[in-house]
Amino acid sequence: MTDVAIIANGGANIASLRFALDRLGVSSRLTADADELRRAPRVILPGVGAAADAMERLHALGLAAVIPTLTQPVLGICLGMQLLFEGSEEGDTECLGILPARVTRFPDRQGFPVPHMGWNQVVSRTDSPLTRGLADDTYVYFVHSYAAPVGPWTEAVTDYGGEFSAIVRHANFHGAQFHPERSSRAGQRLLANFLALA
Amino acid sequence: MKGVRFRDHKVVGDILELAARYCAEGADELVFYDITASPENRSVDRSWITRVARVLDIPFCVAGGIRTVADAEDVLNSGAEKISVNSPALADPDLVNALARRFGSQCVVVGIDSQTVGDEFEVYQFTGDPDRSRSTRRRTLDWVREVQDRGAGEIVLNCMASDGVRQGYDLRQLQAVRSICRVPLIASGGAGTMEHFAAVFAEAGVDGALAASVFHSGAIAIPDLKTCLRARRVEIRP
Numbered sequence: 001m002t003d004v005a006i007i008a009n010g011g012a013n014i015a016s017l018r019f020a021l022d023r024l025g026v027s028s029r030l031t032a033d034a035d036e037l038r039r040a041p042r043v044i045l046p047g048v049g050a051a052a053d054a055m056e057r058l059h060a061l062g063l064a065a066v067i068p069t070l071t072q073p074v075l076g077i078c079l080g081m082q083l084l085f086e087g088s089e090e091g092d093t094e095c096l097g098i099l100p101a102r103v104t105r106f107p108d109r110q111g112f113p114v115p116h117m118g119w120n121q122v123v124s125r126t127d128s129p130l131t132r133g134l135a136d137d138t139y140v141y142f143v144h145s146y147a148a149p150v151g152p153w154t155e156a157v158t159d160y161g162g163e164f165s166a167i168v169r170h171a172n173f174h175g176a177q178f179h180p181e182r183s184s185r186a187g188q189r190l191l192a193n194f195l196a197l198a
Numbered sequence: 199m200k201g202v203r204f205r206d207h208k209v210v211g212d213i214l215e216l217a218a219r220y221c222a223e224g225a226d227e228l229v230f231y232d233i234t235a236s237p238e239n240r241s242v243d244r245s246w247i248t249r250v251a252r253v254l255d256i257p258f259c260v261a262g263g264i265r266t267v268a269d270a271e272d273v274l275n276s277g278a279e280k281i282s283v284n285s286p287a288l289a290d291p292d293l294v295n296a297l298a299r300r301f302g303s304q305c306v307v308v309g310i311d312s313q314t315v316g317d318e319f320e321v322y323q324f325t326g327d328p329d330r331s332r333s334t335r336r337r338t339l340d341w342v343r344e345v346q347d348r349g350a351g352e353i354v355l356n357c358m359a360s361d362g363v364r365q366g367y368d369l370r371q372l373q374a375v376r377s378i379c380r381v382p383l384i385a386s387g388g389a390g391t392m393e394h395f396a397a398v399f400a401e402a403g404v405d406g407a408l409a410a411s412v413f414h415s416g417a418i419a420i421p422d423l424k425t426c427l428r429a430r431r432v433e434i435r436p
Contacts, residue, residue, distance in 0.1 A: 015277035019252045049302050108380070113405060115304045115351050117382045119226055119435040139435035141257055143279070143304040182257045182279060184221075 003195070004028040005040030007067070007080075009047065010057045017046055017077070020181035024192055032061045042195060043070055047079025051103070051146070052091030054079055068098050073197040074173050078144060081168060081175030090146050098173050103148045112161035115145040120158050122166045122178070128155040130167055130174055130193050140166075140183035140190075147177065217250050217258075220413065223420040226435055228258040229282065229354075229408060244276055251277025261309055262326075267296050274301060282307035282354060288323050288334055288341075291348060298349025303381075308350040312338040312371065313358045319371055322358060342375055353379055354408060356386040362411060364390025372402035384408050392418060392426045399432045 003026045006014060014030060021028045028044075029036070037043055045067065047054055058064040067074070076084045083095045088103040095103075106114045119139040124131050147164035150157055156167035158177070168175040174194065180187035213230065220228055230250070247260060260273045261282035270281045281301075287294050287308055297306045311322040319338035324330040342353060355375050357368035367388045376383055382405040385398045389409035398407050412418040427434050 015248065015275060016251055016279065019277060020255065022252070023255070111403075113380055113382045115381065117304060117352060118405060143257075145303065179257070179279075182255065184255050188255060 003040075004042045004044055005037050006030045007037065007043065007045045007058075007063065008032040009045070009054055009061070009063075010049075014046055016179075017044065017181045020188065020191060024188065024195065026195055032063065034062060034066045037063070037066060037070065041072055042197075043067075043072060043074045045074065045076040045080035045083060047077065047081075047083060049079060050090060051079060051082060051088040051093040051095065054083060055093050055095060058083070058096075064096065068096055071172060073194060075194050076173070076175040077181075078177060078179055081177055082144075082146060082148060084168070084170075084173055084175050085148055088146060099148075099151075099153045099168060099170050099175075101149050101151055101153070103146050105146050106160070109161045115143060116147075116160045117143045120160060120178075122156045122158050124156045124167075125150075126155050128167060128169065129197055130169070130176075130190055131156055132193050133189055134186055138186045140178040140180070140186050142178045144177060148175075213246060214249055214253060216414075218253050220420065221254050221256050224424055224435070225256065225413075225420055227256060227406070228254065229261060230258065231261045244272055247273060247276035247278055259307055261307070265293070267293075267300050270297055270301065270305075274305060280305050280307050280352070282309045284309035284311065285323050287345065288321065288336070291344065294345050294348040294350055298351070303349045303351035306350055307352040307354055308345040309354045309356065310338060310341060310345075311356050311358050314368075314371065319374065325358065338371075339374065339378055342379055346379065346381055350381060352382045352384065354384040354386050357388060360388030361386070363388065364394075364412065366390060366394040367398040367402065367407070369397065369401050372398065372404060376403050382406065390417075392423050395423060396427060396430045396432065399427065400430070 008030045018028050082103045084098045085095050085103050086097050087094050089105050121137045153168045154165045155169050157163045158166040166177050180190045257279040259280035259282050260278045264270050264281050264283050265286040273281050311325045312319050320333045321336040321338050321341050323334045357371050360368045367385045372385050384406040385404040386408040389412050395407050
């Protein structure tokens with residue numbers, strides 16, 4: 001049986017995520033089938049691209065209504081994390097509405113080019129099962145122009161001319177703004193923690 | 199491949215082995231250049247990208263031979279994080295818009311080969327082949343502004359006069375580009391010592407520094423370089 005179902009929402013570059021799961025000895029399957037998603041022990045919502053396109057595809061696939069009803073651990077990565085929120089300033093898009101906030105674009109600030117691209121530190125705010133075993137101030141790899149505000153859902157923050165949510169959680173829904181699949185040992189640890197969730 | 203002032207191209211060894219080595223040593227990102235792809239007008243065998251993606255757990259970018267959205271899709275689906283375009287963007291600037299629209303700006307790197315000509319900086323083309331390398335007569339600062347407006351998410355500025363000679367990055371040119379560049383800027387060309395890296399971060403405010411020959415030859419070990427930069431308060435992953 002497949003350990004992880006990866007939601008096929010049409011974005012390019014699912015390969016690096018699948019290879020990272022392979023390195024952890026975990027089988028994964030790319031799928032847009034609602035029943036298969038409901039049955040999978042773990043679900044990952046990846047995302048590279050624009051929020052509006054991604055939501056359009058999820059609606060077209062009939063998954064926008066399914067994802068919020070999933071009960072197993074779900075992990076949104078990068079744009080996939082942003083889609084868990086109510087909405088995004090990117091294309092003024094309504095998203096999945098699992099987390100009660102809007103994702104906004106980084107303001108233009110001297111010394112902080114957008115996209116925020118590269119290695120930056122995550123600092124835990126709570127004792128999250130996802131960050132267990134990670135040193136504080138661990139560097140992970142980010143690539144994004146939009147970010148989620150800090151709120152009760154925030155488990156870890158990153159500072160880029162101001163703090164934003166780096167790791168979020170609501171019930172069984174988890175999200176990472178960075179790319180664990182490209183964040184070296186720290187990212188591997190986070191993925192392993194996600195796979196180990198009860 | 200690596201280039202020494204664009205005129206002495208050498209194959210530096212098995213890429214998988216090299217990729218794994220740099221990754222283990224703490225490189226933050228790898229860039230794979232097929233610098234012969236554009237001038238010879240041939241397509242690239244991309245099976246190696248998947249092999250590289252399987253072993254690497256850091257981001258990597260592929261440059262060379264990407265002329266269409268389909269080429270880029272092929273590279274990204276194989277597991278690369280980013281694609282870098284240079285000559286094809288000069289030939290068809292709309293390619294930058296098309297790539298950014300399809301994949302998002304964060305995937306789209308524009309590589310610029312630039313040289314000081316009189317008081318100006320000019321963009322060069324076909325630099326992989328000394329017989330075809332020529333100035334486009336475009337001013338580098340204009341081209342940087344244009345590609346950012348078209349959706350480039352990162353700029354790698356390769357200062358040709360410095361490339362491969364290990365006399366330091368071209369700080370004057372990088373400062374000029376930094377002052378108008380709103381997206382991440384990566385310095386390329388000229389690294390010879392750890393001091394050169396420290397200087398380019400401190401004096402040109404770049405977001406990253408790219409080097410090839412000093413790493414391939416073993417002249418600079420990445421862990422030593424990172425220790426040196428951290429001691430100079432450059433914010434960098436240990």
